[in-house]
Amino acid sequence: MAATRKTRRRPPRKRSGKVLGFLIRVGLLLALAVGLGATLYGIHLDRVVRAKFEGQRWALPARVYARPLELYAGRQLTADEFEQELQRLNYRRLATPDSPGSYDRDGEQLVLRTRPFRFWDGRESSRGLRVRFDNHRVSAVEAVDGGPDPALVRLDAMLIASIYPTHNEDRILVRRKELPELLVHTLYAVEDRSFERHLGVDPRGIARAAYSNLMAGGVVEGASTLTQQLVKNFYLSAERTLERKLKEAFMAVLLERRYTKGEILEAYANEIYLGQDGSRAIHGFGLASRFYFNKSLADLDVAETALLVGMVQAPSSLDPRRRPEAALKRRNLVLDVMVRDGVVDAATAAAAKDAPLGVVDGGGRPAGEYPAFITLVRRQLQRDYRDEDLRSEGLNIFTTLDPLVQTTVERSVPERLGAIESARGKRKGSLEAAAVVTSVAQGEVLALVGGRDSAYAGFNRALDSVRSIGSLVKPVVYLTALTHPERYSLSTIIEDKAVSIPDGTGSRWEPSNYSHRVYGKLPLYEGLVRSLNLATVNLGMDLGVDEVVDNLYRLGAQRRISAVPAMLLGAVNLSPLEVAQVYQSIAAGGYRSPLRAIREVVDAEGRPLNRYPLAVESVVDPHAAYLTTWAMERVVERGTAAWLGRQLPDGMSMAGKTGTTNGLRDSWFAGFSGDKVAVVWVGRDDFKPMGLTGSSGALRVWGDFMLKLENEPLAPLRPEGVVTAQVCDGAEMPYVADYVPSADSCGGDESAEQQEGEAVAEGPTQDEPPAQPQRSRPAREQNLFMSDFYD
Numbered sequence: 189m190a191a192t193r194k195t196r197r198r199p200p201r202k203r204s205g206k207v208l209g210f211l212i213r214v215g216l217l218l219a220l221a222v223g224l225g226a227t228l229y230g231i232h233l234d235r236v237v238r239a240k241f242e243g244q245r246w247a248l249p250a251r252v253y254a255r256p257l258e259l260y261a262g263r264q265l266t267a268d269e270f271e272q273e274l275q276r277l278n279y280r281r282l283a284t285p286d287s288p289g290s291y292d293r294d295g296e297q298l299v300l301r302t303r304p305f306r307f308w309d310g311r312e313s314s315r316g317l318r319v320r321f322d323n324h325r326v327s328a329v330e331a332v333d334g335g336p337d338p339a340l341v342r343l344d345a346m347l348i349a350s351i352y353p354t355h356n357e358d359r360i361l362v363r364r365k366e367l368p369e370l371l372v373h374t375l376y377a378v379e380d381r382s383f384e385r386h387l388g389v390d391p392r393g394i395a396r397a398a399y400s401n402l403m404a405g406g407v408v409e410g411a412s413t414l415t416q417q418l419v420k421n422f423y424l425s426a427e428r429t430l431e432r433k434l435k436e437a438f439m440a441v442l443l444e445r446r447y448t449k450g451e452i453l454e455a456y457a458n459e460i461y462l463g464q465d466g467s468r469a470i471h472g473f474g475l476a477s478r479f480y481f482n483k484s485l486a487d488l489d490v491a492e493t494a495l496l497v498g499m500v501q502a503p504s505s506l507d508p509r510r511r512p513e514a515a516l517k518r519r520n521l522v523l524d525v526m527v528r529d530g531v532v533d534a535a536t537a538a539a540a541k542d543a544p545l546g547v548v549d550g551g552g553r554p555a556g557e558y559p560a561f562i563t564l565v566r567r568q569l570q571r572d573y574r575d576e577d578l579r580s581e582g583l584n585i586f587t588t589l590d591p592l593v594q595t596t597v598e599r600s601v602p603e604r605l606g607a608i609e610s611a612r613g614k615r616k617g618s619l620e621a622a623a624v625v626t627s628v629a630q631g632e633v634l635a636l637v638g639g640r641d642s643a644y645a646g647f648n649r650a651l652d653s654v655r656s657i658g659s660l661v662k663p664v665v666y667l668t669a670l671t672h673p674e675r676y677s678l679s680t681i682i683e684d685k686a687v688s689i690p691d692g693t694g695s696r697w698e699p700s701n702y703s704h705r706v707y708g709k710l711p712l713y714e715g716l717v718r719s720l721n722l723a724t725v726n727l728g729m730d731l732g733v734d735e736v737v738d739n740l741y742r743l744g745a746q747r748r749i750s751a752v753p754a755m756l757l758g759a760v761n762l763s764p765l766e767v768a769q770v771y772q773s774i775a776a777g778g779y780r781s782p783l784r785a786i787r788e789v790v791d792a793e794g795r796p797l798n799r800y801p802l803a804v805e806s807v808v809d810p811h812a813a814y815l816t817t818w819a820m821e822r823v824v825e826r827g828t829a830a831w832l833g834r835q836l837p838d839g840m841s842m843a844g845k846t847g848t849t850n851g852l853r854d855s856w857f858a859g860f861s862g863d864k865v866a867v868v869w870v871g872r873d874d875f876k877p878m879g880l881t882g883s884s885g886a887l888r889v890w891g892d893f894m895l896k897l898e899n900e901p902l903a904p905l906r907p908e909g910v911v912t913a914q915v916c917d918g919a920e921m922p923y924v925a926d927y928v929p930s931a932d933s934c935g936g937d938e939s940a941e942q943q944e945g946e947a948v949a950e951g952p953t954q955d956e957p958p959a960q961p962q963r964s965r966p967a968r969e970q971n972l973f974m975s976d977f978y979d
């Protein structure tokens with residue numbers, strides 16, 4: 189029986205052995221499959237790691253800068269204006285200005301330490317300066333560090349806008365060598381004490397962090413390595429799952445295999461999230477240092493370093509602006525850790541704990557709100573760059589904006605409009621305005637305001653409000669006449685007489701002067717000085733409307749202009765920017781410099797990408813431009829802009845022209861000093877009459893800001909071949925040398941000026957002929973710069 193039982197038990201042993209062998213084989217196959225899968229997955233993750241780490245790691249915003257302020261002896265600038273510029277640049281006033289971005293003032297002199305800055309043509313180092321002022325000018329620029337006094341110094345350019353990536357991240361890239369060792373060792377102490385030794389993950393560090401946090405009663409040390417944190421922020425989502433954590437550890441090991449500790453630390457320092465500024469995410473220690481302290485990383489002290497490193501744990505809940513108590517507590521915990529690991533001594537940490545948080549406003553963000561000007565910049569950029577390049581390539585765009593001029597215009601527009609509304613009993617806020625200021629010589633747009641609320645990013649009236657320009661067109665009519673010196677001079681007698689022209693519908697166009705008077709014969713320049721409609725129409729018809737239109741195109745107009753008689757009185761629709769182009773060409777003596785808002789564009793490494801050089805082209809006879817400017821100067825002295833003439837200080841001269849349209853719907857003034865051209869439009873968006881002429885509306889706004897700015901007096905260079913002569917017992921005036929008129933050419937109604945007098949404030953044009961045949965033509969000479977500025 190026993191033997192029989194033994195025989196019966198042997199088969200089950202064989203079967204169990206087979207099962208065990210099968211299971212072992214299956215286990216080996218599964219292990220092989222898992223190993224193969226892990227290997228393949230590792231290869232995939234390795235490719236992911238390399239692709240992003242070695243490619244373009246970050247989408248960097250394009251940064252837009254204003255013009256840098258240039259300092260040199262003799263420059264027109266007051267001590268107050270210079271201090272305002274420093275404040276816009278967020279310079280700090282210190283008793284001892286020995287750190288970059290600081291200054292002190294003593295009466296009419298300022299001592300400052302400039303910031304280093306990389307311009308399109310090279311890098312400017314930080315330097316100590318003493319700037320002295322006298323009689324509204326810079327009297328001396330002196331070096332306080334020893335060495336020769338500089339002939340010219342540029343301050344760092346003011347950041348006025350950023351064109352952010354679509355996900356609104358912002359950062360300032362820093363290299364490993366630019367990371368202060370204090371920051372690096374503090375980061376190691378708080379976040380990863382074994383960073384230089386581990387291979388991506390650190391089990392012992394996890395245990396040590398758990399113990400430290402338990403003993404401290406709070407989180408003072410991170411459990412993840414810096415490499416793991418970089419992987420989480422750089423490659424993965426923020427979800428808290430075991431799968432994500434394992435993937436994080438795997439990728440951290442791969443990252444450590446591929447790259448040096450220095451490369452990993454540099455990437456971490458640029459990627460780490462450190463707060464929020466509205467919709468803009470603050471990434472990296474470089475930008476965080478600017479955003480919270482308005483300092484470069486190299487200038488951070490112990491307390492500031494501890495605060496930034498402490499924020500790594502929870503940027504939102506430790507925001508020093510919104511939760512200063514929590515931020516202060518966290519900073520002091522970090523200081524204790526710095527003492528524990530020997531980063532600083534106890535005395536230094538104790539002093540740092542007594543320091544305030546030191547957070548300032550305005551750091552690391554655009555210093556002003558200039559949406560109208562930025563729209564102009566973006567339209568010019570659209571010709572040369574794709575939108576994705578502007579949002580990712582880290583371009584640095586240096587513009588022509590002058591913050592001093594822009595600020596003055598922005599303040600004057602709403603103040604003067606409010607005063608006009610109050611004085612005339614108009615509803616508050618019913619009037620709108622637009623203003624453009626450019627340089628005469630370079631055609632640079634110095635300031636641009638698209639409405640009375642300059643911070644509003646909506647409808648940009650300076651670029652897109654296309655309105656009838658009224659009498660602003662008249663200087664072009666008179667300039668056209670003066671291009672024919674054999675027929676016309678400033679003293680040539682023209683007739684102010686009634687006009688009746690068929691309009692093509694069986695009716696007739698019959699304009700009149702503002703006063704409804706007719707003045708007969710008078711010198712040509714008086715027709716412009718007093719803005720007489722009939723004299724201008726008669727002159728324009730003698731010249732031919734086509735020729736006047738051609739000159740308007742040459743001076744810079746771009747839109748189609750109907751060559752009909754009514755255009756001689758302002759039936760021309762242009763934007764304020766286009767008007768500024770036309771008047772800039774006159775102010776520059778007949779040389780057109782296409783208006784530009786950009787000086788240079790460089791890439792993230794400082795290499796020039798595109799240059800926007802000064803372009804100058806002779807477009808009209810310089811003799812005629814000079815004579816026209818002379819007449820426009822008399823408009824300010826005693827004509828329709830005489831109010832401005834009475835406000836000018838001694839030694840200052842300006843030229844300009846008022847403009848008013850039918851029903852007093854549009855009020856214009858365009859004029860220039862020796863170095864600036866400015867155009868102002870005032871009106872209502874609904875095109876309703878507002879009861880203001882050019883002299884009672886736009887001129888007052890224009891004068892308000894131009895009289896506050898430093899201006900060069902009007903002193904146009906007299907072209908060769910122009911002489912001064914006294915003809916007809918009148919005042920001396922300029923003539924083309926070969927065409928000085930004789931005394932027997934004199935005539936006219938000498939009492940005409942007395943009859944018109946101050947009654948001619950500025951006249952509206954008459955109703956335009958409704959059905960005059962339209963003869964529209966494209967511009968004779970295409971101005972590509974201007975075509976970028978409007979849709």
